[in-house]
Amino acid sequence: MWYLENDNREKIINLARKNKTPFYLYHIPTLQKEIDKYKNVFGSYNVDLLYAVKANFNKAILKIIRNNGFGADVVSGWELKRVIDCGFKKISFSGVGKTDDEIILAIKNKIYFINIESFEEFERIKYFSEKLKIKTSISVRINPDVDINSHNYITTAKKYSKFGVDFKTAFEIYTTTQKSPYLDIKAIHFHLGSQIFSSKPYEIALKKIITFLDDLKKKGIHINIIDIGGGWGVKEGNQSKGHKKLFNVLKPYLKNYKFILEPGRSIVASSGVLVTKVLYRKKVYDKYIVIVDAGMNNLIRPSLYGVYHPIINLSSKSNKSVLLDIAGPVCESSDFFARNIRFPLPERDDILIIASCGAYGYSMSSNYNLRPFTAEYLIY
Ligand SMILES: Cc1ncc(COP(=O)(O)O)c(C=O)c1O
Numbered sequence: 001m002w003y004l005e006n007d008n009r010e011k012i013i014n015l016a017r018k019n020k021t022p023f024y025l026y027h028i029p030t031l032q033k034e035i036d037k038y039k040n041v042f043g044s045y046n047v048d049l050l051y052a053v054k055a056n057f058n059k060a061i062l063k064i065i066r067n068n069g070f071g072a073d074v075v076s077g078w079e080l081k082r083v084i085d086c087g088f089k090k091i092s093f094s095g096v097g098k099t100d101d102e103i104i105l106a107i108k109n110k111i112y113f114i115n116i117e118s119f120e121e122f123e124r125i126k127y128f129s130e131k132l133k134i135k136t137s138i139s140v141r142i143n144p145d146v147d148i149n150s151h152n153y154i155t156t157a158k159k160y161s162k163f164g165v166d167f168k169t170a171f172e173i174y175t176t177t178q179k180s181p182y183l184d185i186k187a188i189h190f191h192l193g194s195q196i197f198s199s200k201p202y203e204i205a206l207k208k209i210i211t212f213l214d215d216l217k218k219k220g221i222h223i224n225i226i227d228i229g230g231g232w233g234v235k236e237g238n239q240s241k242g243h244k245k246l247f248n249v250l251k252p253y254l255k256n257y258k259f260i261l262e263p264g265r266s267i268v269a270s271s272g273v274l275v276t277k278v279l280y281r282k283k284v285y286d287k288y289i290v291i292v293d294a295g296m297n298n299l300i301r302p303s304l305y306g307v308y309h310p311i312i313n314l315s316s317k318s319n320k321s322v323l324l325d326i327a328g329p330v331c332e333s334s335d336f337f338a339r340n341i342r343f344p345l346p347e348r349d350d351i352l353i354i355a356s357c358g359a360y361g362y363s364m365s366s367n368y369n370l371r372p373f374t375a376e377y378l379i380y
Contacts, residue, residue, distance in 0.1 A: 001237065002027040003273055003353055008379065009314050012275060015377060016314075022276040022294035023375040024362045026061060030271040030356070034240055035068045035088040038046075038263060039244040042256035045254055050092055050112075052230045052264030053079045055359040058376055061268065071112065073230070073262040077102035084109060092227065092262070094141060094191070096121075096162055103128055106136075113137040113186040114229070115143040118162055122173045129182040131251075138177060139187035139227060140170040146192055148231070151305045154180070154194035157205070164190065167212050174221050185221060186308070187260065188213065191229025194265060199245040202228055206249060236356040237310040240266040265359040272358025274299050278350045279329065288324040290346055295328030296335040297368040299354060299361050303334040311338055315351040318344040326352075327368045330369050 002008050002077050012025060038049055050071040052061070057079060063086055066072075071090030072083040080102070083091055093106045094115040103121075106114050107128055116122045116138055129136040143157050143164035156163045165173070170188075177183040192201050203364060206228065213223055228250070234240040243266075276294035294304060296303040321342040328335040337354055346352065365373060 002030045003312065004208065010274075012353065012378060013314055013351050016275050016277065019375065019377075022103045022292075022298055022350075023255040023377060024357065024378065025275055026058070026268075026358055026378045028064065028271070028380045029052050029062065029377055030232070031064060031268060032068075034267050034270060035065065035070075037240060037243050038069065038267070041247050044262065044316075045250075046258040047250070048258070050090060050227075050260055050262045051267055052085060052170045052262045054363060055264030056268040056272070056361070056363055057082055059086060060378055062088075065267065071101055073264075077105050080105055080109070080111070089259035092139070092189075092260070094189070098124075098318050100128070102125060104132070107132055107134050110134065110231045111137070115139050115140045115189045116143045116173060117141050119165065119169055119173060122176070126176070127178055128182060130180065133182065135182050137140055137184045137186040138173075139189045139225075140165060140173050141189045141191065142167065142209065144190050144192075144208045146201045146205045146208075148193045148196045148201045149198070150193050150195045150233075152217045153305060156191055157264070158194040161265070167208075170212070171216070174216060174223075175219060178219075178221055180364070185223060187225035189227040189228050189229065189260075191262065192231050194231050195233040197232040197233045199241075199249045202249045203244065206253070210234055210253065223326060224256065225260060227262065230264045230266075232263055232266045234266050234269045234356070234359075236269075236307060238356075239270045244250065265278065267359075269356050269359035271337070272356070272361055274354040274357040274361060276352050276354065278348055278352065280348065281345060284322065288322055288345055290324055290326045292326060292328060292337070294337075294354065294374075295369075295371060296332060297366050297371050298328075298374055299337070300364050300366075301360060302337050303332070308325050308338060309357060310355040311341075311343070312349050312353050312355065313344065314353060315349075316344065316346060320344055320375055328336060330371070336360055
């Protein structure tokens with residue numbers, strides 16, 4: 001990985017000695033490699049790539065992604081404003097709780113399509129499109145009831161998930177849309193969740209969608225754009241792989257349908273690290289607890305999902321391991337980055353990196369305990 005290469009190691013240590021820690025650091029050549037994997041596999045087919053902005057909304061990163069021909073998938077009015085500012089052209093808008101203001105913003109900007117997540121939301125979109133006399137393109141987010149074998153909190157398309165609608169409701173939305181002069185049926189959508197490592201769930205969901213589209217055809221509704229969402233996984237400490245497996249799911253249908261993908265994590269995860277400094281060590285019976293200056297307010301994934309992001313001490317070469325935990329300074333018992341790992345005991349002021357933080361790192365951070373948001377730096 002890029003952060004283990006000698007010159008990058010030096011750069012990170014220098015940055016950490018000269019600037020306030022913690023901070024996020026992104027390696028742009030790695031980001032470009034991840035982008036290229038999608039372009040190489042899907043680029044010459046009828047596929048639109050809409051980057052899921054929620055994973056990382058840093059403006060410089062967004063511009064790089066946009067310059068590579070991606071559109072954007074957003075989940076709030078604020079994300080929508082940002083991607084418009086950054087020059088994205090094709091924009092989809094998902095999310096279960098769009099407010100009137102957010103709906104109006106999307107309608108006025110005539111975005112690629114709004115992904116509808118409930119019948120009542122559909123009624124608001126219909127009402128405002130008719131009131132403003134602007135034709136709005138819509139897509140319905142289906143909940144196809146498919147498990148992905150991932151953490152419960154990032155599984156989004158099981159029977160009682162809050163996202164999307166069932167096929168019956170979708171049918172009602174599409175047939176009502178057909179009758180409105182201010183609504184245009186653009187696509188159909190599903191998003192199964194995150195950290196998916198098998199193409200099987202996509203295959204199962206897609207089959208259900210195709211059957212549904214055949215039913216709609218009988219009612220004179222022809223949809224030829226299928227948005228399969230994001231979710232392709234990346235193991236912490238690794239780069240993404242296996243895009244061809246995802247392509248193979250779409251391949252039999254490419255003759256008849258255009259596809260949309262909304263990758264987030266697999267584009268940005270491997271290019272980012274969180275750089276932090278060791279504040280204190282304390283011995284607790286038979287092990288140590290190492291306190292660093294980054295906390296769960298900077299990176300919540302370990303506390304929220306119990307995920308381990310590989311941690312590397314860049315400033316020490318010691319390899320005599322002890323049993324230890326690595327914790328942040330936040331006043332919560334869940335503020336841990338590692339528990340019971342064997343790791344060389346760091347010195348105070350050592351520089352550690354927490355790897356694979358390019359996705360859902362900074363973008364999920366908060367200023368809990370009134371701790372400030374961090375800086376973000378880029379290596380080109
Ligand atoms: C609607 C939608 N599309 C795409 C994504 C991106 O998922 P991932 O970052 O796992 O690729 C998400 C993430 O939760 C999402 O909610």
